[in-house]
Amino acid sequence: MKRLTLFSLILCTLSFSALSCDMVMGYRTSERLPLIAEHPNKQGLYFSLYQQALTNIGCTLTVIRAPKKRILKMLADGEVDLYPGMGYSLERDKYLLFFENGLMVNTVAISHIDTAEIHQISGMRDKTLLTAIGSNRSPINNDGIHLRQAHDVSIKSAFNLLVSKRVDFFLDDEAHIRYYIKLHPTKEIRFHPCCSTPQPMLLGFSKKSKYAQIIPNPNFSKLLPYSAKNSTQILSPISKAFAFKEALKKIKDNGTVTKLELFYYR
Template sequence: MTFKTGDKYPLMFEAPENSGVFFDVYTEAARRIGCKLIITRLPKQRIHEALKKGDLDFYPAASFSEKRAEYLHYIEVGITTKEYGLSSTKIPAIKNLSQLKEYPNLFWLMEANSSKSELAAALGIKTQQINYMNIEKFIKFVNQRPKYEYFYIADKEIFDTFLVNHKVTDLISHGLRTHTNCCGKAKPMFLGFSKRSKHYRAIANEAFNDKENVSATNQVSKLTTNSLVHRLAVALQNMKQEGVTEEIYNKWYPQPER
């Protein structure tokens, strides 16, 4: 498994510390298929270069994009996630990302090699890519550069963790508005497995619907049942059904003080 060097607690701590939800989930999944989990932390751009070549096997939570689908096969992890939009309070609540085009001085901040760059380009929204981005860094961008408007998408688990750690119920005190309905409903989290990995085996997916766009749930290929990656997918599915994944997630997910 590979992951970026930055912190994404509670999913994974900043390198070199690997603790978190991902470590526990994939360590157990690896144990179930007779393997040992080995983790390599790298900058995100180098990660995707390695995944394209098959030098590394998988990324634990990969957003879908058509470009990534050329070299990644998507497998459900067993965790439900959601995305929130963040901006300065000067931008009113939005319900669709296309509304960002109404602000000519706005830049969509995202990490380098983000899958969101394809979406931003399709919508005609200007972007600014940063090597590593989190909520704390975004707050500095907004408050130190009042001439421009900035937008950022944060995973719900990262957002909730920030609130708990800073003992706040929203981001208004930090000069930010939260757009909870801009980025779709809650959805399954998927890992991205390298199609060049020695553990990957696949055949044509007869259930593929060529009348719909390729997506994490509508892939051209499907895993062969005799492959290690298929055994990993089955282990993750079983862990979800048994409640093991939820138990691990709840152990790490911060709960607000009552």
């Protein structure tokens, strides 16, 4: 009887391990309030959003913080499952799948207040643009823009460099910038009507994740540019990653995402 009880406990433990699901989100060490606090604090809109979606499909969320370049390597190797906000590029398409996370992003340019207003990327010619190492440089395709790259650029460090005129421009999400200015008022920063239009924010999901089963995309078209929706591979509908994708869509449709945004951007 004791042997049978012991066997049952072992079987239950193994079954739980097989069914347990803990997805790992990777992010750089610097803060991006209100999306995520500075390492080691993981709290913010990203954590609340993904934790809610994962809870709905019986999963938990673990957060790993490291320099972005290292996180990208971990994504490529399948050691990290997802990156919460990731711009699409052909290079990243090699090891990531992209889908919407329910948030919106509107990339704008900012500079010192003395800088003349620009309306497109080409207006940065012969100027210095601050970027993070490992960041997606799209839509920066123009020659003549001097890139100054730094590790894990925070909005605070970007503002300091702009105000001291050590760089000329910085690109970031408008809501993120305005949130920072609300907490740290300044009249030394200019917004420029450049360089994008509002669009859904994407997350990057590792193709080597144990939760991602990859299948050929039957709707892929060689006649169209590669994009998050026009890639050669997609998630299998039976994968846990696909369930996560659908859970994010559901909490957007039912208003949960809007409530989270109102709470964190208040």
